[in-house]
Amino acid sequence: MSENIALYGGTPIRQTQMNYAKQAIYKEDIDAVVSVLKSDWLTQGPKVRELEKLLCNTFGASYTVTSTSGTSALHLACLAAGIKEDDEVITSPLTFVASANCIKYCGGTPVFADILEGTYNINPVSVESKITNKTKAIIAVDFAGQPVMLEELKSICEKHKLILIEDAAHSFGSKYKGRYVGSIADITTFSFHPVKTVTGGEGGAILTNNKEYYERMRLMATHGITKNPDEFIIADDNFGEWYYEQIDLGYNYRMTEMQAALIISQISRLDFFKEKRRKICEQYNKAFEKITGLIIPFELPQMDTCWHLYVLGINEDQMGCNRKEFFDALVAENIHPQVHYIPVYHHPYYQRLGYGNYESPVCESVYQQILSLPLYPAMTDDDVCDVINAVLKISEYFRRTRK
Numbered sequence: 541m542s543e544n545i546a547l548y549g550g551t552p553i554r555q556t557q558m559n560y561a562k563q564a565i566y567k568e569d570i571d572a573v574v575s576v577l578k579s580d581w582l583t584q585g586p587k588v589r590e591l592e593k594l595l596c597n598t599f600g601a602s603y604t605v606t607s608t609s610g611t612s613a614l615h616l617a618c619l620a621a622g623i624k625e626d627d628e629v630i631t632s633p634l635t636f637v638a639s640a641n642c643i644k645y646c647g648g649t650p651v652f653a654d655i656l657e658g659t660y661n662i663n664p665v666s667v668e669s670k671i672t673n674k675t676k677a678i679i680a681v682d683f684a685g686q687p688v689m690l691e692e693l694k695s696i697c698e699k700h701k702l703i704l705i706e707d708a709a710h711s712f713g714s715k716y717k718g719r720y721v722g723s724i725a726d727i728t729t730f731s732f733h734p735v736k737t738v739t740g741g742e743g744g745a746i747l748t749n750n751k752e753y754y755e756r757m758r759l760m761a762t763h764g765i766t767k768n769p770d771e772f773i774i775a776d777d778n779f780g781e782w783y784y785e786q787i788d789l790g791y792n793y794r795m796t797e798m799q800a801a802l803i804i805s806q807i808s809r810l811d812f813f814k815e816k817r818r819k820i821c822e823q824y825n826k827a828f829e830k831i832t833g834l835i836i837p838f839e840l841p842q843m844d845t846c847w848h849l850y851v852l853g854i855n856e857d858q859m860g861c862n863r864k865e866f867f868d869a870l871v872a873e874n875i876h877p878q879v880h881y882i883p884v885y886h887h888p889y890y891q892r893l894g895y896g897n898y899e900s901p902v903c904e905s906v907y908q909q910i911l912s913l914p915l916y917p918a919m920t921d922d923d924v925c926d927v928i929n930a931v932l933k934i935s936e937y938f939r940r941t942r943k
């Protein structure tokens with residue numbers, strides 16, 4: 541006789557709660573932040589400059605601007621791309637709201653293309669079908685860490701004269717055809733939120749090879765203020781060292797030295813983080829690939845993914861239960877997954893703007909199936925076993941009792 545699941549009175553797989561993500565902070569990280577606190581600079585000092593240089597060198601981009609968050613990085617990218625009222629920008633519906641909100645910040649209109657079965661990334665064919673004479677840019681999201689189909693999207697952008705912005709909040713450390721994400725799209729944005737692969741508490745970065753974009757983002761991240769005499773508009777011979785000009789309406793999107801120091805320290809462990817995440821994904825894949833009703837992540841051969849999320853699909857017909865019941869069953873086992881994501885246009889704000897619910901049929905059906913299992917470098921072998929045992933126990937229970 542098989543076990544009862546915790547949701548229906550059985551004993552939970554574990555006694556302590558495990559969440560889907562957790563930062564990995566080491567002693568060296570703490571030391572790096574503390575030494576900044578004892579220094580002369582708390583913001584926009586040597587650590588921020590060092591991080592910007594490090595990101596350029598690591599990912600092969602010519603320019604980097606750091607910022608307060610992945611969201612402000614996306615806002616700056618849209619400003620650099622010149623998004624304004626009446627412009628349309630095509631993005632994925634299966635993403636965090638920030639990927640679309642940044643378009644709204646600039647007065648533009650988000651247009652949602654559908655995603656692909658398998659990778660859950662934006663479908664280039666659907667993107668092309670959404671292009672109008674108002675389309676200005678594409679914001680492509682590397683879902684779960686797997687890069688989007690960059691070559692296909694780039695050629696669409698070339699053909700229609702669009703700017704390609706890659707929301708790489710999930711894909712720090714991922715490679716596309718052997719090349720790091722960060723220098724392939726026109727503009728690439730990263731996030732350093734604590735659930736992401738590398739964290740600064742909060743923080744963001746924008747990478748580009750385009751000098752004009754870079755200068756615009758640098759200006760807009762610091763109130764639209766310049767201290768560069770070449771850019772002055774009204775300065776005369778009487779201006780001195782105190783002088784600066786605000787030449788546009790910018791923002792305070794400055795990263796602190798504490799954030800930069802923490803991120804630099806974290807990046808020194810990027811290969812370790814990537815390997816650890818890959819190993820956990822492999823253990824999950826191996827345990828789940830033969831279980832009827834479970835859909836494991838699919839990676840295209842040209843990708844070398846630094847996995848941010850492990851997204852498991854539940855086929856309701858085969859499993860005999862839906863995603864919600866499976867999710868609740870995991871929670872009862874003391875394993876707390878998450879769902880990435882509620883399609884952006886489902887949210888009341890977007891509904892008020894008139895977005896329909898079923899404009900992306902693949903996204904709609906994927907959203908009904910998915911949940912994200914715990915995936916973070918600090919997971920022990922026992923933690924990974926607990927997740928696997930819980931998923932297997934729940935799958936076995938539903939297929940036994942419902943099919």
Ligand SMILES: *Cc1c(COP(=O)(O)O)cnc(C)c1O
Binds near residue numbers: 609612638709731733
């Ligand atoms: C986390 C995330 C963001 C926003 O980053 P923040 O640093 O939290 O502002 C944007 N897009 C995606 C896909 C994300 O996962």
